[in-house]
Amino acid sequence: xxxxxxxxxxxxxxxxxxxxxxxxxxxxxxxxxxxxxxxxxxxxxxxxxxxxxxxxxxxxxxxxxxxxxxxxxxxxxxxxxxxxxxxxxxxxxxxxxxxxxxxxxxxxxxxxxxxxxxxxxxxxxxxxxxxxxxxxxxxxxxxxxxxxxxxxxxxxxxxxxxxxxxxxxxxxxxxxxxxxxxxxxxxxxxxxxxxxxxxxxxxxxxxxxxxxxxxxxxxxxxxxxxxxxxxxxxxxxxxxxxxxxxxxxxxxxxxxxxxxxxxxxxxxxxxxxxxxxxxxxxxxxxxxxxxxxxxxxxxxxxxxxxxxxxxxxxxxxxxxxxxxxxxxxxxxxxxxxxxxxxxxxxxxxxxxxxxxxxxxxxxxxxxxxxxxxxxxxxxxxxxxxxxxxxxxxxxxxxxxxxxxxxxxxxxxxxxxxxxxxxxxxxxxxxxxxxxxxxxxxxxxxxxxxxxxxxxxxxxxxxxxxxxxxxxxxxxxxxxxxxxxxxxxxxxxxxxxxxxxxxxxxxxxxxxxxxxxxxxxxxxxxxxxxxxxxxxxxxxxxxxxxxxxxxxxxxxxxxxxxxxxxxxxxxxxxxxxxxxxxxxxxxxxxxxxxxxxxxxxxxxx
Numbered sequence: 001x002x003x004x005x006x007x008x009x010x011x012x013x014x015x016x017x018x019x020x021x022x023x024x025x026x027x028x029x030x031x032x033x034x035x036x037x038x039x040x041x042x043x044x045x046x047x048x049x050x051x052x053x054x055x056x057x058x059x060x061x062x063x064x065x066x067x068x069x070x071x072x073x074x075x076x077x078x079x080x081x082x083x084x085x086x087x088x089x090x091x092x093x094x095x096x097x098x099x100x101x102x103x104x105x106x107x108x109x110x111x112x113x114x115x116x117x118x119x120x121x122x123x124x125x126x127x128x129x130x131x132x133x134x135x136x137x138x139x140x141x142x143x144x145x146x147x148x149x150x151x152x153x154x155x156x157x158x159x160x161x162x163x164x165x166x167x168x169x170x171x172x173x174x175x176x177x178x179x180x181x182x183x184x185x186x187x188x189x190x191x192x193x194x195x196x197x198x199x200x201x202x203x204x205x206x207x208x209x210x211x212x213x214x215x216x217x218x219x220x221x222x223x224x225x226x227x228x229x230x231x232x233x234x235x236x237x238x239x240x241x242x243x244x245x246x247x248x249x250x251x252x253x254x255x256x257x258x259x260x261x262x263x264x265x266x267x268x269x270x271x272x273x274x275x276x277x278x279x280x281x282x283x284x285x286x287x288x289x290x291x292x293x294x295x296x297x298x299x300x301x302x303x304x305x306x307x308x309x310x311x312x313x314x315x316x317x318x319x320x321x322x323x324x325x326x327x328x329x330x331x332x333x334x335x336x337x338x339x340x341x342x343x344x345x346x347x348x349x350x351x352x353x354x355x356x357x358x359x360x361x362x363x364x365x366x367x368x369x370x371x372x373x374x375x376x377x378x379x380x381x382x383x384x385x386x387x388x389x390x391x392x393x394x395x396x397x398x399x400x401x402x403x404x405x406x407x408x409x410x411x412x413x414x415x416x417x418x419x420x421x422x423x424x425x426x427x428x429x430x431x432x433x434x435x436x437x438x439x440x441x442x443x444x445x446x447x448x449x450x451x452x453x454x455x456x457x458x459x460x461x462x463x464x465x466x467x468x469x470x471x472x473x474x475x476x477x478x479x480x481x482x483x484x485x486x487x488x489x490x491x492x493x494x495x496x497x498x499x500x501x502x503x504x505x506x507x508x509x510x511x512x513x514x515x516x517x518x519x520x521x522x523x524x525x526x527x528x529x530x531x532x533x534x535x536x537x538x539x540x541x542x543x544x545x546x547x548x549x550x551x552x553x554x555x556x557x558x559x560x561x562x563x564x565x566x567x568x569x570x571x572x573x574x575x576x577x578x579x580x581x582x583x584x585x586x587x588x589x590x591x592x593x594x595x596x597x598x599x600x601x602x603x604x
Contacts, residue, residue: 023103024038024102024451024455025039025084025090025092025104026105026106026454027069027106027107028107028108028109028276028447029056029058029065029068029069029106029108029262029273030301031111031301031303031304032055032056032110033053033054033056034054034056034071035051035053035072035446035447036051036053036073037447037448037451038080038082039451039462045465047466047469048446048470048471049080052072052079053075054068054072054075055068055366056068057261058262059260063260064264065260065261065262065265066261067261070090082099083100084099084100085099085100090104092268104269105269105274105451105454105458106268106454108256108262108276109138109275110302113321114137114138115140115166115167116140116167117141117142117143117144117165117167117169117202118145118171119168119171120145120146120170120172121146121173121181126172126208127146127171129233130169130244132239133232133248134248135318136241136248136249136277136281137249137278137319138275138304142165143159143160143165145160157191157195160189160192161195165202166202166203166255167204167248167255168189168202168204170185170186170204170216171207171233173209173231174231174234175209175231176209176210177209179209179211179212179215182208186212186219190219193224194223201223201224203224203254205228205248206220206227206229207230207243207247210230227247227248230242230243230244232244252273252274252275253271257272271454274453274454277317278454279449279452279454280299280308280453281317281453282456282463283452283456286467288310289313291407291408294312294406294407295309295310296406297309297411297444297449298410298433299413300411300416300432301324303326303327304319304320304323304324305320305324306318309393309406311397316396316397320389323388325413326361326366327365329357329362329365329381330355330362333354335388341377342380343570344380344383344384345377346570349373349377357377358381379419382416383431383432386432387432387434390433406433406439407440408442409442410442417444417473418445421581422548422550423514423550423553424578424582426475426476426478426581427512427577429443429475430480436482436559437535438478438479438536438543439480441474441476441550443475445473446473449472474546474547474549476549476553477545479491479552479555480535481534481535481555481556481557482533482534484533485533487509488508489506489507490509490510490529490530491506491530491533491556492528493507493515493526493527493528493552493554494526495523495524495525496525497521498521498522498523503515505554507556508556509530510556510558511554511557511576511577512554512555512581513554514550514580515551515552517552518547518551519546519547519548519549521546522547523552525542526541526542527542
């Protein structure tokens with residue numbers, strides 16, 4: 001596996017060089033759930049062997065994430081018969097034989113993000129790149145100090161002292177360019193550090209002028225831990241983020257080890273606790289390099305929404321810590337507005353009902369919907385926060401990439417992956433992203449991406465082989481129409497299965513339908529569209545498609561999706577969409593010369 005960013009390979013520290021090992025245990029600590037996966041070699045190939053989850057125990061009364069992890073490992077032991085404990089500790093290393101795992105990786109997205117202060121030179125150059133790099137980890141940007149800052153040095157020092165940052169990220173200057181201005185800012189940081197108690201001093205990550213790396217390290221290392229990285233802006237017209245993102249990930253792990261219930265993690269994993277988002281970025285970059293077309297991963301969590309994209313072989317990562325369906329539900333509705341949630345409900349509701357729901361969800365984020373109405377509310381909230389996160393992510397992409405189609409969509413997070421059935425997961429993912437054309441849909445119900453992204457630093461082959469052997473759940477191939485038609489029927493699709501069977505289906509306009517095609521199978525389909533509609537610019541096309549848990553997904557609802565404002569019409573329409581997503585249509589074999597294709601009334 002090769003990771004590239006604008007033709008520059010990742011430069012990994014010696015401590016992260018690849019290592020050998022036949023088994024790997026991964027743990028992802030979310031705000032609500034701790035998810036564990038066990039990967040081992042089966043017939044010489046790495047495979048996902050088992051997974052389990054339990055509630056995260058980072059907060060009171062336990063204050064120790066290993067408690068929840070131990071519960072998940074107990075479940076895994078019951079499933080596969082392999083123990084993961086040696087006495088009262090988790091067995092990690094090569095000396096335990098058939099117990100435990102040889103390697104352990106940990107990722108986290110839960111808990112308070114790092115409070116950060118960004119220090120740099122020019123707002124539209126180094127500071128812009130610094131903000132992009134900070135977007136790869138869970139941070140709350142508390143202040144920005146630059147040469148354009150009109151505050152006095154005393155005010156800048158007081159700002160750092162008042163914000164009490166966990167991280168100070170210093171950028172600025174092209175490689176081997178002028179140094180005096182940046183040096184003055186570094187001295188301001190040093191003065192602030194000297195006034196802070198030792199236990200409250202932040203971690204320093206330096207990703208500025210290469211020529212100043214040693215000077216900055218010498219100036220600050222006696223007061224704080226310094227992580228030097230490659231310059232985020234080595235030249236005015238070139239941005240390089242990979243090195244800084246890696247060091248920020250390591251700094252995040254160090255921060256986690258000092259806070260919450262993660263204090264035992266450094267003894268278990270030599271990588272430390274990496275941000276979950278970094279794993280998404282790593283894996284999506286890889287998938288974008290080995291597949292044609294853009295790849296997008298959407299992770300909707302309790303406290304955070306993460307979007308990782310690969311477009312034209314370049315990776316983009318966007319984290320929204322103010323959006324989520326649990327801990328961040330209230331702030332999410334404040335961002336998007338309750339009215340956007342109401343437009344997805346089939347029952348009469350009000351703004352106050354939405355607010356009641358999200359306040360209760362924030363107080364008790366681990367609860368699951370107990371009624372159909374609550375389930376609708378959660379799905380509606382997930383759709384709209386995903387749309388909000390995607391729109392904010394697009395603003396950080398190059399102009400050409402904002403309208404680029406995605407060939408693959410990957411859904412993650414319980415609300416997308418643990419829906420009632422795969423068809424509903426597929427519909428929610430399409431509702432959130434609203435792509436057009438031919439799209440491959442996958443989901444990560446086992447939370448394997450966080451483990452694979454972290455494992456790629458040590459044993460890249462683990463990530464490659466697990467992804468190739470079904471580590472992700474294939475939902476199916478979606479056919480999403482563009483345009484407008486007055487015809488009642490939008491699509492006729494003829495399917496020729498690999499075993500010689502054939503089937504036909506007529507899909508109405510503004511409908512969502514599934515056609516049976518199990519995972520691991522391929523079929524040749526011919527699609528004919530009504531006047532005014534296209535798929536990938538064509539009104540008729542023949543292609544081979546792969547199956548999945550949802551089969552062939554026919555989406556003739558157009559773009560953008562607009563549920564009717566009238567409650568009665570909206571109820572009828574949304575219920576039809578929901579029913580269409582619940583089950584694929586399986587048709588009996590028929591001869592090529594048989595009669596016309598059945599309609600929905602004939603074959604509901």
